[in-house]
Amino acid sequence: MGKPTGFMEIARQDRRYTLVADRIQHYREFVVPLSEDEISRQGARCMDCGIPYCHQGCPINNIIPDWNDLVYQGNWEEAIEVLHSTNNFPEFTGRICPAPCEAACTLNLNDEPVTIKTIECSIVDKAWEEHRIRPQIPLKRTDKRVAVVGSGPAGLACAQQLARAGHGVVVYEKADRIGGLLRYGIPDFKMEKHLIDRRIAQMQAEGVIFRPNSHIGANIPISRLMADFDAIVLAGGSEKPRDLPVPGRELGGIHFAMAFLKQQNQRVAGDPLDEAEGILATDKHVIVIGGGDTGSDCIGTSIRQGAASVVQLEILPRPPAKEDKGLTWPNWPNRLRTSSSQEEGCERRWSVATKSFSGENGAVTEIHCIEVSWKQEGGRWVMEEIPGSEFTLKADLVLLAMGFVHPVQEGLLQEAGVRLDERGNVQADIQSYRTSVDKIFAAGDMRRGQSLVVWAIREGRQAARAVDEFLMGRSDLPR
Numbered sequence: 001m002g003k004p005t006g007f008m009e010i011a012r013q014d015r016r017y018t019l020v021a022d023r024i025q026h027y028r029e030f031v032v033p034l035s036e037d038e039i040s041r042q043g044a045r046c047m048d049c050g051i052p053y054c055h056q057g058c059p060i061n062n063i064i065p066d067w068n069d070l071v072y073q074g075n076w077e078e079a080i081e082v083l084h085s086t087n088n089f090p091e092f093t094g095r096i097c098p099a100p101c102e103a104a105c106t107l108n109l110n111d112e113p114v115t116i117k118t119i120e121c122s123i124v125d126k127a128w129e130e131h132r133i134r135p136q137i138p139l140k141r142t143d144k145r146v147a148v149v150g151s152g153p154a155g156l157a158c159a160q161q162l163a164r165a166g167h168g169v170v171v172y173e174k175a176d177r178i179g180g181l182l183r184y185g186i187p188d189f190k191m192e193k194h195l196i197d198r199r200i201a202q203m204q205a206e207g208v209i210f211r212p213n214s215h216i217g218a219n220i221p222i223s224r225l226m227a228d229f230d231a232i233v234l235a236g237g238s239e240k241p242r243d244l245p246v247p248g249r250e251l252g253g254i255h256f257a258m259a260f261l262k263q264q265n266q267r268v269a270g271d272p273l274d275e276a277e278g279i280l281a282t283d284k285h286v287i288v289i290g291g292g293d294t295g296s297d298c299i300g301t302s303i304r305q306g307a308a309s310v311v312q313l314e315i316l317p318r319p320p321a322k323e324d325k326g327l328t329w330p331n332w333p334n335r336l337r338t339s340s341s342q343e344e345g346c347e348r349r350w351s352v353a354t355k356s357f358s359g360e361n362g363a364v365t366e367i368h369c370i371e372v373s374w375k376q377e378g379g380r381w382v383m384e385e386i387p388g389s390e391f392t393l394k395a396d397l398v399l400l401a402m403g404f405v406h407p408v409q410e411g412l413l414q415e416a417g418v419r420l421d422e423r424g425n426v427q428a429d430i431q432s433y434r435t436s437v438d439k440i441f442a443a444g445d446m447r448r449g450q451s452l453v454v455w456a457i458r459e460g461r462q463a464a465r466a467v468d469e470f471l472m473g474r475s476d477l478p479r
Contacts, residue, residue, distance in 0.1 A: 003072060006044035012112045013038060020344050024303050027188045027268045029095075039122045042115045043072035049106040053330040054116060057104025060458040062086050064101060064116055071119055080127040083120065085478065088157045088457060089199060091128070092182060094121025095191045097454045104330035128198070135205035138166040144471045147172060147229040149216050149412065152180025153453045154444025155235035156199070157460030158467075161477050163206045165468045170229075171208060174215035177269075180237060182453070184262040187297050189304070193269065217412030231439050231467050234426055235460060236412065238445035242402040244289065248357030253364040255279050257294045257401035264301050281307040285394040287367050288312045288346075289354060290401030293339075298399045300341030310346040311393060315383070317374050318350035353385065357398065367395040404450045416440060425449050433463040434470070441467055
């Protein structure tokens with residue numbers, strides 16, 4: 001694969017970012033891509049490692065060494081075919097996936113993994129630029145109809161696969177636009193929305209029908225879908241946010257992260273908003289509670305809105321700067337990572353628990369915290385507050401980005417009567433993806449809990465195969 005001695009001769013080179021002072025002035029993507037020649041050289045670094053652990057590191061099992069070699073050889077046309085054979089939307093994952101494949105790369109043992117994510121993104125972007133991505137219209141249609149509820153990455157992947165199998169597919173989305181988390185949860189500076197729009201156009205040409213403003217379990221009963229369709233796929237995501245029930249939580253200025261992020265994406269899209277109800281960080285001291293990707297997105301958005309200061313709090317301890325490869329490789333390691341948004345200017349604090357909020361005239365003005373320590377007891381980590389470590393921070397806007405506990409259960413799931421697992425997700429196995437209710441399937445975060453976009457695409461594809469087999473008795477769709 002690649003050039004046999006490439007990994008010894010060519011240094012790792014990745015995409016870079018535009019200057020912070022420039023990029024925080026707008027909401028567009030700010031990654032500077034590598035040239036075609038540079039990408040080819042990076043593909044040459046993929047070594048003939050015998051066991052390509054990157055396959056297992058990638059949730060959708062991308063055939064990474066093959067398209068690395070094809071790019072090195074200059075065969076971009078075949079490279080996009082190999083890439084699309086496992087991934088419906090590589091332009092999404094090439095921008096927002098954390099790249100567990102690179103953590104699993106053999107060259108990561110020396111901290112110099114192949115720039116897999118960059119090569120993936122370059123392949124698909126070049127294919128779009130050269131008009132080589134076209135609708136794949138099935139040669140014949142079946143008489144089967146499938147409803148997909150939710151238009152996030154799981155729902156879109158499932159719908160596209162089923163349409164290519166010849167089924168009539170209708171995607172129902174409660175929001176006013178298609179895309180789910182991709183549309184309203186991911187800031188435009190990480191992924192611009194025209195990338196979703198052109199995939200929607202491709203899928204419409206393939207026969208998929210989209211129904212936005214269609215909230216199943218609210219303005220449309222699921223009984224109508226049960227009557228009109230041969231199968232239903234629930235792909236609505238995990239949308240119940242984890243709350244912070246401490247004194248002062250009711251004060252104004254304390255919001256869930258997704259409400260904040262969605263509003264800004266709507267502004268960028270040009271949607272009219274009632275700014276009296278607007279959540280803005282302009283000239284405010286912002287506290288972001290939660291150290292994950294959503295918290296990072298809140299930081300980048302707050303900085304672009306002109307926040308006076310941004311502090312990110314994480315209850316877990318600060319990760320090590322570098323992992324022990326002998327213990328972690330090829331698995332995803334726990335180590336300190338700094339996102340592009342965090343680089344733009346915020347204070348990060350670890351091992352911090354929130355005790356309460358206080359305010360004036362019904363609005364939050366301060367957050368009261370305490371430092372904590374962690375120790376193992378009986379094989380599990382236990383948190384203890386450190387006496388005398390209390391502190392207070394200014395807080396005009398608090399954004400809760402502590403993850404999601406499970407899908408919203410009121411409405412759709414209660415009406416459908418599907419069985420839930422012990423975590424509150426829809427119960428369905430990863431072979432049949434069938435729920436406890438006949439002809440209803442579940443995939444993505446609604447089934448597995450909050451996870452990565454790349455996992456959602458995998459589950460959508462696998463669920464499509466399961467549905468196709470359920471409808472036809474067999475399936476030629478890939479898993």
